[in-house]
Amino acid sequence: MSSVAKMIETIEDQMEVESTEANPEHLRMVEALLFAASEPLDQKALSTSLPEGADIPGLLQALEAVYEKRGVNLCCVAGKYQFRTASDLAFLLRKEQPEQKRLSKAAIETLSIIAYHQPVTRAEIEDIRGVAMSKGTIDILMEIGWIKIRGRKRTPGRPVTYGTTEAFLIQFGLESVAHLPGVDELKAAGFLEAIPPSGFDVPNPSEALGPDEDPYDPNEPEMATGSVNLDEA
């Protein structure tokens, strides 16, 4: 065993000597910061703690490579970085948690539709599922913190649009919504289009405001009809 340790040490020494341009000291700092943090850190947070001029993207890339095959991996979630245990070791660590009120089939489907189709209105969700949505489904997902109201559609009635949150990305280990599993295939098949296969205008699930979407203003009066509520104006 000690021969292994020695071999590892040699590797470490080697690393130190050769990677002078990667600045091994900066690498150690990023490593320490990410290890210590309880939340994912973004590049900006890292750069405030590192010496000026440190090559943060390069350091993260190097660190990701170092940990690639280890028991702990560096993951990019929601555009931030976090060390997580390797997914193939889940069996070792898995905790049977009383999962938040096991999600219903309706809630799971609704969450997926919101994730892949965002920004999406309630009517669009109902069109895809072919069934009216109960109030509870959206409420549960909002309560868990995986979805949020993100804007309003510039269509009659100005319906609110839903999208996923950072907590959703962190929970599911996604770098961004563009990294949702199978999103490219769904897009290619035209299933993420709002309107049946007429062909044009392929919306990406996007966190940026859609072309016909306004940012959500909680003070905007609710208008089921097109009438203007003069009292609130």
Added chain:
Amino acid sequence: MSSVAKMIETIEDQMEVESTEANPEHLRMVEALLFAASEPLDQKALSTSLPEGADIPGLLQALEAVYEKRGVNLCCVAGKYQFRTASDLAFLLRKEQPEQKRLSKAAIETLSIIAYHQPVTRAEIEDIRGVAMSKGTIDILMEIGWIKIRGRKRTPGRPVTYGTTEAFLIQFGLESVAHLPGVDELKAAGFLEAIPPSGFDVPNPSEALGPDEDPYDPNEPEMATGSVNLDEA
């Protein structure tokens, strides 16, 4: 940077190939377990999670070596293992927050008396102030670093004498304690009435040893009475 990453990958591959006898899979498991644990783990706790026959001491030794020069180290405390930020990087986890304070009335009065009357004993300070001094006052001034024990009075009981430090001079912008203003200057500056109370005199403070003062020897046994403690001699 990508050259660095590649180099690191090579190292990783090398490690995997050569360390077959250390069982790299077990190494990954220990790594993940220690990383995810909410408290330090002992060998017994590790062995219950690892496959039977895993060489726990050897694995820990190897892991310790891997992390030896990294930003995070494997530490053993009281027979239990945990990852901790490398001690030389502790500064990264420190946020400094400036806080401005003022001394209490008792503390600044005591400080001024020590400054003017040094070398001065506690009893003398109390005599000048006319009140018994709380232990805390001297402690605070010592902690800030503005006063120090500078000697002992050659009187029964050999009480310690206090004086001011260089930090004190810096804080109050004095070249030396001899530059503290005298009676006339205090009068001119309006700190004293034109006619000071009878008996008001300002000593000439000095950093040099007083005529009845011995330099402070921290090893000198404390003697409240004049008797010699034979046990400690």
Added chain:
Amino acid sequence: MSETAENFEDFEAAAIVRDDEALLVHVDGFEGPLDLLLTLARNQKVDIAKISILKLADQYLEFIESAKKLNLELAADYLVMAAWLAYLKSRLILPQEKGPDGEPTADEMATRLRWRLQRLDAMRAAATRLMGRERLDRDVFGRGDPEAVNVIKLRTYKDTMYDLLTAYATERARKLGGKSYRPQMAPVLAIEEARERLERMLGKISDWSALTGLLPFEWQGGARRRSAVASTLLACLEMARDGKVELQQMAPFAEIFVRDGQRGPDVPSNIPEATTPGA
């Protein structure tokens, strides 16, 4: 319809009813007519993209018929779908003809239904993949014992030389019993001061002016006012004696009026009775 939607079934439960035998009994297990159609389509065991809509419509209508026979209560949207499918079926069987203005052809309607079924199927597959991901704190874990950032208070003291000397001087003076005597100044306007003031003002007093109007601004209230009135009056009397001012009072305790004594005796007194203030 909303009853169906609120009937939260999970995937496992839904899988059970996908069994042909169970279809009739478990109508409530479906999340709406589209879900039922998708299940039926799956049972055809062909690619949904190539599914026969005619056959699917038959299966659906057959299902609705048997449900009716069993007196199962069907939600309205199931019946709406049945009516729509019956219409679509009739149009598919008839030779192709254009519907009324702008209405899609039967083929177009079938394609649209096929596409919706495919989309629902695809979204369900995506949901399964999403839920199958390694989840934080269930499958993968962050640092179990994160190291908190220590906030270190950098304490600095604001005390200055001034504070130090003030503390020393007051402390020493206090201890030496030495509260030095500082006479308490009574709020009194000195006659000299009042006279000096009046002399400076003489040139500016144009005509008879009320004495109380000449008091210094900062002496206008309470005990200070009384002192100022008395001193100013005494100053006026002194100055009148010297011929520097003239004084006039209409009645005992009434307001006293002052004017420049250098105006000469030829100027007649012109204090109007009316302006005399009350006592």
